[in-house]
Amino acid sequence: MSMLTRRRPEARAQTRAGAPKRPRTRRRSFWIGVAFASPFIIGFLGLFAYPILASGYYSFTDFNLFQSPDWVGLDNYEQMANDDVFWKSLANTLVLAVMGVPLTIAIALGGAHLLNTPIKGQPLYRAFIYLPSIIPVVVGGYLWRWLLNTQYGFVNYFLSWFGITGPSWLQEPDWTKPAIVLVVLWTVGGTMIIYLAALKDVPHELYEAASIDGAGPWRRFLNVSWPTVSPVTLFQVIVCLIAYLQIFTEPYVLAQERLNNISSGPDQSMLTYAMYLYQNAFVYLKMGYASAMAWVLFIVTLIVTLVVLASSKRWVHYGSQ
């Protein structure tokens, strides 16, 4: 601290003697900016820029962690094209996204709509609905395994009330994906609260005008609520899609069979892209192959995001008038 205060007057005297006023302050504020931003600049270089370049390089190498990387050109990418498990994991992931994203949006918006009523104790209900989002994912995973247990779990028990014999969620390949989506949907509270905030901004006059024009509740939802929150929906769709493309912990925990055992569910139905990437990197130590997979994931994410953005011109309305 004393160093700083002692140096300051000198620095001031130096610049005062020389350059005109504006460039001096500008140059000074440049270094102030650099100083304040320095944690992120270091972090960006060390935790992002270098790793991105390195990962790009590794993706063209054969690299098993113990020997230095061996340049193999496009081999990893070719291998990927012929790797059935790769395609399986990609397909599993896309199926999860296709099931999960619309359900997330529908439930979040429906729930937000329900909560957007002047009701006593609303903050409490809001907190309850958000609660699962702060529960450790691992805890949520184990808990739902227990709830989905065919013999002792509550889910199939509740279904039996309606005369439905519940499936063996985690043993039948066709039911593992709905199970994963169910567990993820349990944490939909965050999305719901964002929608709630958006719905509170919808001007009441819009509903009144629609009612006077004779619009029923469903029409008012379609013509007033939905377009007004559509920019938020766009944001949610993208965030949710990206989250599904990278999904790891939920399927990992739901599929796990024993201690120190990498499981992928019946018929590998729970093996997601990120799980297979993790296996390649840290179980088979195929660092080059896993890096190539990471880049493909990046490109897939980018394409999917751009497609959603392009489609958004048709269904997103900016400005409520």
Place this chain on the structure above:
Amino acid sequence: MALSDTQIMTDARSPRELAANKRRPKVLRRLRQHGLVIALALVFVFPLLVMLSTALKSPQDVFSSPPTLIPTEWTFNNFATAFDQIPVWRYLGNTMLVAGLSVLGTALSCPLVAYALSKVKWAGAKPLFIMVLATMMLPPQVTLIPLFLIWNGVGATNTYLPLVVPAFLGTPFFIFLIRQFLMNVPDDLIEAARLDGASEFRTYATIVLPIARPAIVTAAVFQFVWAWTDFLNPLIYLNDESTYTLSIGLYAFFGENDVAWGPLMAACTMFTIPALIIFLIGQKFFIGGISAGAIK
């Protein structure tokens, strides 16, 4: 879709709707609203009640079919067994250390960077902001392997450095969050301090930090919950059992053939409570922070 006449009618009170409302008794309408909201909240909370009840059940009760929520016999044995099977206190301590240091790192670094992005007039602000946004978009899998190799190379696996150091270097999402907050703070306030001859750091520490406190607390609470619940990073970096956080320590309840559900649920309960406490304390900031960060 859970959409009914009554909900929209309470929002928009046109004369026609008020007339329509009179047709249905008010009490009934309110009852239905409350019923739906309570049902919704219950769906989300019920699994947690099951966790707690399973943790407090005797072994016979745990494996009762059909399942019951209220234990016939309340017992804390599962907690005792959990403590026998895994070093709960050590794992809790490890997790607390990681989460605490991550929060400290976030609180120290992110406001500094956010200040440079919003209130310091310098040429780097815009390019840097684009860098922050770009890093937010990048899938973490892309940097996963090189980062592992770096930390492995410096011998930092089985330490908390890989889990904690990144927080001290600023997390893009939190930088973004605090920057958005600071953008709304009028420049005059900061300008006045600067004109009074306060050094830039002093201006930051005495004027900006106190103003930005709500945003910083939001980031800190988020960071705590993220670090507390993180699974992938401890899984990758911690191989020595003595360094485990709870996320990966819970593994031990998976036997060769079966799962010890009672003790597992007891451990899960203990794992959940600290996050719950932080959530209850920071709830006001937390829930406000999600919507503010996403919309504004």
